[in-house]
Every structure is written in C-alpha cells, then in structure tokens.
Amino acid sequence: MDNSEKKPIIQVKDVDLFYGDFQALKKVNFDIQEKEITAFIGPSGCGKTTLLKCFNRMIDLIEGCKVHGQILIDDIDIFDTKKRNVNRLRKDVGMVFQKPNAFPMSIYDNIAFGPRTHGVRKKQHLDEIVKDSLVKAGLWDEVKDKLNKSGLNLSGGQQQRLCIARALAVEPKIILMDEPTSALDPISTGIIEELCEELKQHYTIVIVTHNMQQATRISDKTAFFLLGEMLEFAPTEELFSNPKNEKCENYITGRFG
C-alpha cells in the first residue's frame, strides 16, 4: 500500500464522549487516511459504533450525549457549528446500517431522494445520478428494468446495495458502515465486500464489524476498541498477525469477548 500521496481525511483528537455520567469514549486519538478502508473491531459496548456515529454527528440525536475533543474532517472541526453545517456534513459522510433500510418507495425514488433534498430537480440529471449510483453499487444490471418497483421487494443483499447506492447519490467523500453485512447471507456478504474494494478507489470507508475475518479481508487498517479506549490501531495485516497490545491479541484470538 502506498501511503505517500494519501492524507488524513478524518482526524480524531483527544475525543472523550459521555452518555450522561457514562464515559463511552476515552481520549481517542488517530487519523483515518482517505481512500482507505478502516475497520473498527472490539466487543459489544466498546465504543466503536459510538465513534462511527460521531463522524456524521448522528450522536447529536442522543439526549445527554456530550463530546469533548475534536474530530476534523477535511481539516474542519465537525462540532464547530460556525464552520460546519450538519446537513452538509451528512452529505459528505454517508452511512449504511446493519439492517438494510430501503425507503418504502420505488428503487428510483430511493436513490433520487437525497439529490432531490439537495435541490436537484431536472429529470435528466436525476436519471443520470440514479443510474450512476446503482452502477457504482453493483446493482444496476439487476434492477434497471424495474426502477419503478418498490425497493422493499428486493432481497436483503440487494436492499443493502440499494442503501449504498442511496448514500453514493449525494456524492459523499466518506461512507460509514455499521455492520453492513451482519444480516446478509454469505453470497450477499461477498458481493458487498467486493463492492467495498471497488468503492475504495473513490471513497473513504469506515466499517464497524464483528466479523474479524471480514476486517482481515477488506480493511487496510484496523482499530481495536475496548471499554471506550482505542487500544491498537495498525495496518490490518499487522494487527491480525502480530498485535502489539495484549488485550487486542486476547480478543482476536478468542480468549475473551
């Protein structure tokens, strides 16, 4: 992997996060490089999804949640409301969830929803965006003849790719994925994993996964979290072959968790 031309797109600096009195993230510090896949691993409740939800400020929706420290995306503090508009942030940072959440509308409208919200009105332009997004998500050939059918009629794996296409439609820079294949069969999982490899050419991907083989297969770097701390962050091959942190070693080799 040649890192010489890559730059950090996300910089996490001294991030502490509290849900009321409970501290969910403790002094987390690290950089995520652009056009790489970064995997977050760790046992349930370790803070990996919490950190993921910080990146598009979904965390704002949780009452009593306080964040200290800084998260810079493209060198701008995402919590600095004067410099960062949250709608703009969520356009730049798309998200795909554990369960596919296609909207109860046509495949076409699922994809066009975001661009329309951002003011795209021309049919021809929307058609282009819909096709382009579905092509990038590897779904075009399967749905091109039924764009007006409901997105909910697709299989689970197809719906998840529809959600990825929907995220791509607003031209994000970063795609957050929260266990995107945990509800899918192995074939659909394989398709999504291959898709991630392709998307990496143009987007930065941050993926939370409980499937460590998946992290090994697709990610460039892996971060291991435990009890709100990020204990190890390293190139994936290194972390899974020779982890430096004993707790990380114990977790990935199944001694706990």
Add this chain to the structure above:
Amino acid sequence: MLRNRFQKELETLNQELISMAALIEKIIGDSTMALTRQDKVLCERVISYKDEVNIFKAEIESKALKIILMQQPVASDLRKISTALKMITDLERIAGQARDICEIVIHLCDEDYQPTIEILPQMSELTRQMVYDCVNSFVKEDLELAAKVIETDDIIDSLFDKLKKKMIKLIKDKPSFADQAIYFLMVGKHLEKIGDHAENIAEWVKYSKSGKHKNIKII
C-alpha cells in the same frame, strides 16, 4: 474462536510433534550407531522408518490444516500453527538425511575403517540434541533454547570443517583409502545438513513467538 477446543487441539498437535521428534532423534542415533558398529541390519531398520515418518507428517499436516479451516486462527495462534507446518517439513528432511547416511554405511559394513571417525558420532549426538531442543523450544515457547540450537549449528559447522580437513589429508596421505574418506565426508555433510534443518526449526520457533523470521517481518 472456541478457545478450549482450540487449546485441546493445539495440545494434541504438540504431543504429536514431540512423538515425531522422538522418532527422528532415534533415527539419528541409530544411523550413527549403524555407522560405528557397521551394522547392516540397523541401517535397513533406519531406512524402513520412512513410512512411519511420513505418517506422522501427514497426521500433523492434517491436524494443522483442520485447525486453520475450523478455527481460522490469527496472531500468535496463526504463527504457532504455521510454525508447526514448517517444522514437520524440516523433521521429515532430517529423517531423509539419516536414511542417506545409512545407505552410505551399507557400502562400508564389510570394510575395515582406516580413518578414525570420532568426529561423526560427536556431530550426530549434537544434532540429536538439537532436534530434541528445537521441538522442546516450540512446545515450551522457550526462546533461549531456540537460540541455543542456532548456536549449536555453528559447532556442527566447525566440526564438519575439521572432518573435511582430516579427510583431505587422508586422501593425500593414503590414496587407497580415498573412497572411505569420501564416504565419511558425505556422512559428515548429511549430519551438517541435519544441523541446518534443526536450525531452521529454531528460527521458526523464534518467529512463532516474535512474529519475525530472521529479523524480517513476514506479514
């Protein structure tokens, strides 16, 4: 990963490696005894161990590959399993070298030895100990023992040099014993190769603990 099951499987693998190593030690000892006693029957017995060695190798291979398939080990577990797989190749080759020694000795059984051959039993005993130590260093995760094996290989190499000089002198002084000198030199070379294989194993044992093979990161 189901840790308890994995531990059990790893222990069985260790036991089989110890048993295979014990057989290899016996083969090395027997091959040298066959040389010193000029014992054709013992030579043939050493040669016949081939099947037993291959069965051990196949069983350990099968167990290690099943562990990889079923447990998908990572980190130190992955290094341990891959080291076991590397070890058995070297152990099998050591047995092959001992067989080659016996095939030479068969030609020498009816001859009077002209040169004294005290260096060869000395090399043999050292290599036998190296095999014991390198497998033990793996099982006990003992890096000092692995380092000792690597150091012992230097002693083997210098003994082989000594043997070489002695045999060259014999060929020059008593050309009629040249064929014996060459046979002994070949036996010495096989023992020296056994030392190299034991050293290889010790290097993999170090990798298993440190993640570095000869100071180079493999992954």
